[in-house]
Structures are given as C-alpha cells and as structure tokens.
Amino acid sequence: MTSGIVANIRIWVLAGLALLVPAALFAQTGERAQVGLQCVSYGTGPMLDCLVDLKRKDGSSLDNAQVMLGALMPSMPMAHTIKPVRAASTGKPGQYQGTLALEMPGIWTVDVEVSGPLRDKVGQNLMVNACKGDSRCAAAPAKPGEKSPPHGHGKGHGGS
Numbered sequence: 001m002t003s004g005i006v007a008n009i010r011i012w013v014l015a016g017l018a019l020l021v022p023a024a025l026f027a028q029t030g031e032r033a034q035v036g037l038q039c040v041s042y043g044t045g046p047m048l049d050c051l052v053d054l055k056r057k058d059g060s061s062l063d064n065a066q067v068m069l070g071a072l073m074p075s076m077p078m079a080h081t082i083k084p085v086r087a088a089s090t091g092k093p094g095q096y097q098g099t100l101a102l103e104m105p106g107i108w109t110v111d112v113e114v115s116g117p118l119r120d121k122v123g124q125n126l127m128v129n130a131c132k133g134d135s136r137c138a139a140a141p142a143k144p145g146e147k148s149p150p151h152g153h154g155k156g157h158g159g160s
Contacts, residue, residue: 035120067087074107125142
C-alpha cells in the first residue's frame, strides 16, 4: 500500500514539474524592447505612416518580432479608437512599417505592441496634422499638456 502512495506522489510531482519546466523556459527575461517610433501623416483622414525601430537592451536589432500598431484619441477614446494593424518588416534589421487610417487630425496615442523574441507594449502621444495636397507632415511627439487644435468633427459626428 505504501508503494502505491509513493508511486502516486511521484506521478503528481512529475506532472507538476512537467507544467513548471515549460513555464520557466518561456518566462520573460525582464528585458524590454527599445522602441523607436517615427510617423508621418498624409492624405485625407489623415493616414499615419509609421516606422518602428526595435532594439534589444544591448543595442542589437530585434528581428523576427510581430508588431501591431493601434491608435486612440486620448481626448475621445470611446469615439476615436483605430483598429490595430500589423506592421510588416521593411527588410532592414529590426525595422517595421505600418499605416493607420485616422479619423481626424489632433493628438493621437499610437500604441506599439511587440511579441515574439520579446514582449512589450508602449504608447506615444503624437500631434498629427492634416497636410495640404500630396505633402507629408511629420507627426511630432505631443508636448505635455498640449491639446488638439479645435476642429469640426468628421463623418458620424454630425459634421460635414
């Protein structure tokens, strides 16, 4: 009878270890991705074309990552949240590109979600302006306390 109890204990211990070992192997290292974000706006909406540069803590490029870009307007997050899009590798080490279709100019929080070799999520507030004609305008980081310029709401808000 004692040998049966010992055998059952061994089975439970081995089963527990089998669950813990993969968790330990895949546990996060605590290292965060260093995320560089540069965006330009163009066209109607406007469109926001973003280039994401990912690096490891040691400065080496972070390749083979899955990168998602999303955006929300912090002054109206329930009304203006953009569905995330996948950013594709540009072919340059650690560099990814994606385009978001925004609903209006103003301050937008652009979220970069990284998974793969490292997992991370960062957001940056950008002042996105409407550009004239076919020009492209840099979307600069919003200054603390900066507010979106007054503008009429577009489609779906009773505006023109």
